[in-house]
Amino acid sequence: MRKFLLAGVALATLASGSAYAQMSDDVIKIGMLSDRSGIYADINGEGSAIAARMAAEEFGNAINGTKIEIIVGDHQNKADIAANLARQWIDTEKVDVVADVPNSAAALAVQGITRDKKRLFLMSGPGSTDLTGKDCSPYGFQWTWDNHAVASATARALVEQGRKSWYFITADYAFGHSLENEAAKTVKELGGTVKGSVRHPLGASDFSSFLLQAQASGADVVAFANAGGDTINGVKQAAEFGIPQSGQTLAGLLLNVNDIHALGLETSQGLMLANSFYWDMNDETRAWSKKFEERTGRKPSMNQAGVYSAVRHYLKAVQEAGTDDADKVAAKMRGMPITDMMMKEAKIADNGRIFADMYLAQVKTPAESEHAWDYFKIVKTVPADQAYIDPKNSGCPLVK
Template identity: 45%
Template sequence: MKKIGHFLAASIIFSAMSPVQGHAGDTEVKLGVLTDMSGIFSDANGKGSLVAAQMAVDDMAGQLAGFSVHVVSADHQNKPDIGAGIARKWFDEDGIDVVLDIPVSPIALAVQSIAEEKDKIVLLSSAGSSDITGKACSKNTIQWTYNTFALSNVAGRAMVERGEKAWFFITTDYAFGHALERDATAAIEAGGGKSLGHALNPIATPDFSSYLLSAQASGANVIALASSGGDMQSAVKQAAEFGIQAGGQKLLGLLFDVTDIKALGLDVTKGMLLATPFYWDRDDESRAFGQRFMKIHGRAPTMHQAGVYSATLHYLKSVAAAGTDETQAVLEKMRETPVNDMFARNGTIREDGQMIHDFYLVEVKSPSESKGEWDYYKVLSTVPGEQAFQPLGSCPRLANKG
């Protein structure tokens, strides 16, 4: 039997003492940040996701009278069986009310199934498969930050509109990668483009040479990387060594973040188009959050970490408004209340569990354009959430309601 990953206990952030009118149930709110603390997604998630959750709890101090709030975290080691085992223990033995973050879609799908069985809440800032709010939708899960449809739709359509219509995919061979390629293919075909094929790589692949050679030989205008984290970084580095961009082919990372730019450097990534729901230097409010986060964590917040903060804050506001941490009462408050914070403006939570909010099409700056560390993006346009995300309609639970 595999050993469950180590737990990183966070401190109790605050404990308010005065009673809440109409409060029902227990007075202890427990949040679990389930993430990758040591693997290929630890830069974009990891300890920074725990920092983000703690910041949100700090910001709610004094607004949750009658409740104490506790945050814990665990490393799922990017393995669905370990992630599911942690979640089940959290729900059965540790009284966790809500699980946050969860990079890696198969782990998220396993956890949300357990959460529905136990009537607990899952707030996903890092699992991106659009199936999570589609064929696998759950009444207890909210997909907060992004999904594969929105990433593909915003970046894919922009590339096709620029005349880049022939694509080849290098796809990480698991649920997220397959969903990203599927959704990107639909987006480019809708714009008049086409896919010339794909190469599938296992997760945590060190050598992308054979996949890059296939992509190079395909003659595609765009080589799209349907991957993330360390896999995507390795592919971009090795593509530069192969001279792929110098040869005229465009490289597109379908899930790219500021930590990836930091790891790769602007010389390698300059000019790339990206889709993102968050950039720390976008406006005054996001900038203030980013600077606070950097003082604590030493790195700029990624979109995933910003999503953890936003989801945690909205959850705790809803607990305060409901006067209880009872699952369905809190979810009802979350759905009926617009999301307004440094992450989203007038965000809404749809019946299928998708949080709808704006996306941004950005271009990576050149070294001469950047004013310093973490100054990486030029925001080219804002894409309203209704245009970025898939239409409502593929969630079987909703179809069965009537």
């Protein structure tokens, strides 16, 4: 009898252990790589890490008894630092997935490393369409938005209102160049013209010379092809120069609710923008955003909401697959629709682009705003297949 009991215990141990054997290193490790101290710290940064933790907590911080661990790093908006951190995390700390990574240059560097080392990459900050285009990866997923979606929707809305001549003030790196190109393409397709552009360094504090050139162009629209602190500084200084008062329209091609909070409604009222998420859309978004605000003191940006959605879907795929093996989890992620407080039945294309609806919004006037963070009027829903580039036209070699 004792022998039978021991044999039974041994078999039970093997059976229960088989589920865990599929998890590498007895931990599911997520590396949150973000800008924690620069111009994107407000729209990503610590808020992205908190959003990832909120997703992990929905699983009890463990899957089938395997602990979920989240580590955090700052890439300082430098591609080499991002690449080195990603490589170190994968090689020495056994990170299973890298997430967030605002800054397209940094993301493109990390995309190459995660592709080579077969680790998943969940992007909720970079906008370059190359990430799901010529530089796509079977392990890379671009979650929240991209330059085509935000720039094209905003440009189309303004040109259709009769604002047909444009001048761009552009961040001088991969993200800014791509953002300008996508907007300019839409302007020209709709019969508009581009009167010129000027490029500024990342993290610029003085936009005066750039604004003077934009003002002198006489363009209907002065468009900021930048983000975060650069957009905030540019729009504030444009208002001081009297550019909106003189009849030129200001357009931020990538704006988050946090940017409007920093600018104030007096300065930003009337701005058009495209977002994939707004905290005040429905009861579900309001409930999640309330939990986020209790931890951060502010409402979430679309980037931070996207981190939550991406990490949650990844963990759900790990749970369904019973493993954290990158190839098996990636296949499971592609096979399941994404449904959460941010997205409903969203699909993942062969090039890693997540297809979910975008929303065209206009910033409220101070008189229209009823309380703190009540900033957006949703003007139009842009269906996913209209918001994003058709994968067949993306240039991604993975597309069948």
